[in-house]
Amino acid sequence: MQLKKYTDYGLRILMYLASFDADDKCAEPKLATIREICDTFDLSANHVNKVVHHLGRLQLIETRRGKNGGFLLAKQPEDISLAFVIRQLEGDEKWIECENPYCVAMPACELKGIVARGKELFYDYLSQYTLKSLMVKAPQLRQIFSTAS
Amino acid sequence: MQLKKYTDYGLRILMYLASFDADDKCAEPKLATIREICDTFDLSANHVNKVVHHLGRLQLIETRRGKNGGFLLAKQPEDISLAFVIRQLEGDEKWIECENPYCVAMPACELKGIVARGKELFYDYLSQYTLKSLMVKAPQLRQIFSTAS
DNA sequence: TCAAACATACATTCATAATGCATTTATTAT
DNA sequence: ATAATAAATGCATTATGAATGTATGTTTGA
Ligand code: SF4
Ligand code: SF4
Numbered sequence: 001m002q003l004k005k006y007t008d009y010g011l012r013i014l015m016y017l018a019s020f021d022a023d024d025k026c027a028e029p030k031l032a033t034i035r036e037i038c039d040t041f042d043l044s045a046n047h048v049n050k051v052v053h054h055l056g057r058l059q060l061i062e063t064r065r066g067k068n069g070g071f072l073l074a075k076q077p078e079d080i081s082l083a084f085v086i087r088q089l090e091g092d093e094k095w096i097e098c099e100n101p102y103c104v105a106m107p108a109c110e111l112k113g114i115v116a117r118g119k120e121l122f123y124d125y126l127s128q129y130t131l132k133s134l135m136v137k138a139p140q141l142r143q144i145f146s147t148a149s
Numbered sequence: 150m151q152l153k154k155y156t157d158y159g160l161r162i163l164m165y166l167a168s169f170d171a172d173d174k175c176a177e178p179k180l181a182t183i184r185e186i187c188d189t190f191d192l193s194a195n196h197v198n199k200v201v202h203h204l205g206r207l208q209l210i211e212t213r214r215g216k217n218g219g220f221l222l223a224k225q226p227e228d229i230s231l232a233f234v235i236r237q238l239e240g241d242e243k244w245i246e247c248e249n250p251y252c253v254a255m256p257a258c259e260l261k262g263i264v265a266r267g268k269e270l271f272y273d274y275l276s277q278y279t280l281k282s283l284m285v286k287a288p289q290l291r292q293i294f295s296t297a298s
Numbered sequence: 299t300c301a302a303a304c305a306t307a308c309a310t311t312c313a314t315a316a317t318g319c320a321t322t323t324a325t326t327a328t
Numbered sequence: 329a330t331a332a333t334a335a336a337t338g339c340a341t342t343a344t345g346a347a348t349g350t351a352t353g354t355t356t357g358a
Contacts, residue, residue: 001152001239004346011260012252033303041253044348053305054181066356069303082263090150096157101239103161104190104297108289111160113276114231117154122271129263140257149252153315153353170324202336216333286316 007089011134013037018077019063019141031070040148051089053104058088077135078142083127095119098127156238159200160259160283162186163234166210167226167280168290180219189297200238207237226284232276 017032033051039096052071061081063071073080096115098106106112114126135141166181177221183201187194201220205212208231212220224228245264247255255261 001150001244002242003150003245005224005246006346008252008260012254015254015258015260024177035303039349042250045202046349047347049304049306056304061306064356065302065304065354067300067302068357070302082260092214093151096152097154101191103157104293105164105290108286108293109164109286110283111164111231113156114275114282118271118274121274122267127265133263134259136259137257141254144253144257154317167308185332196316198335198337205335212335213325214323214333214335216327218325218334220335278340 003086003090004040005139007086009041009043009048010055010085010089011082012041012053013048013051013059014080014131015141016040016075016145017071017139018135019145021073021077032140033070036070038144039054039068039100041148054089058085068115071130074118077081077131080131081127082131082133083123085131086126087123152222152235152239155196155200156235158190158192158197159204159234159238160231161190162200162204163198163229163280164283164290165189165294166222166288167284167292170222170226180213180217182219185219189294191298207234208236219268220224222280226280228253229280230276231278231280231282232272234280235275240265243276 013032017035020030020032034045034048037043037048037052052061052063055061056071059074061070061071062074092113094116095118096112098109098112103109159249162181165186165274170181183194183197186192186197186201201210201212204210205220208223211223212218212219217259243261243265244267247258247261
């Protein structure tokens with residue numbers, strides 16, 4: 001019972017982007033690159049590669065190929081729901097798998113419903129937070145990110 | 150992000166015991182055995198063995214070795230909290246691991262706290278349910294369990 | 299046309315849940 | 329006493345999926 005690193009990596013990437021996004025309002029924000037993220041967080045380039053691609057497909061970031069390419073937030077931080085991000089990156093599977101193999105208790109089991117509602121409660125709770133909620137210490141984050149090797 | 154089968158097996162065992170427990174109030178309830186559980190749910194004997202042992206250590210069931218041995222509920226179903234059972238069987242690790250390897254964002258990261266509170270919210274929600282909550286269809290469960298090969 | 303950057307596909311490694319096997323210990327009916 | 333039964337315990341193995349690695353393709357700007 002733990003979030004995948006994959007999911008957390010996605011959130012780190014968004015936090016990274018948002019922390020610099022807040023920097024200059026009007027100007028076109030500088031694009032970040034996979035290399036940059038890997039250097040900052042000391043992560044595997046290929047893993048980050050996939051997460052970035054995923055975030056792109058989710059339209060949370062805009063990716064640009066080619067020289068001087070990279071990616072940037074496609075929305076305002078306050079419009080990026082943590083519930084959405086985590087649900088999508090994590091996958092939305094049931095927290096208990098009752099088929100596969102089939103459980104005889106199924107027809108009369110209250111448990112699966114209780115756990116399913118617990119899961120929804122977790123996401124409901126997360127839905128009150130956005131990427132902006134993670135930016136209360138944006139200057140410190142920016143400081144950390146820009147000094148990290 | 151899914152509960153371990155191990156955890157679900159534990160809950161099935163408790164449900165099994167409770168469903169028959171409700172049967173006769175005053176008489177010493179019949180003991181269930183690992184073999185019985187395995188036959189009913191079509192599970193691996195050794196896996197169930199471990200879960201039963203764990204439930205015993207948690208004082209949720211009383212185990213008896215030797216001929217005519219087995220196990221039975223050590224408490225009333227209404228005194229067995231689902232939050233406790235799931236937390237114990239599942240293990241109580243953090244849902245995001247920020248050390249191992251160490252994440253540079255740590256000092257300024259709001260995310261870890263948000264997720265940790267979400268986890269607690271999940272368990273708070275579960276704490277309003279007990280094994281008895283799973284017994285609303287006890288007769289049907291008993292029916293299923295007694296007819297399952 | 300070259301180099302930089304993401305896109306894509308596939309292969310491999312690693313962690314751990316899940317399962318299997320063997321033996322020991324306790325209990326009780328015979 | 330003894331044999332049968334059932335849980336306790338320890339260790340080995342397998343299966344699954346996350347995590348990571350390798351390779352190549354594609355787009356884009358200088
Ligand atoms: S016991 Fe209930 S929750 Fe668990 S597998 Fe069976 S039906 Fe699903
Ligand atoms: S980003 Fe925050 S939650 Fe994720 S690992 Fe780093 S400190 Fe922990």
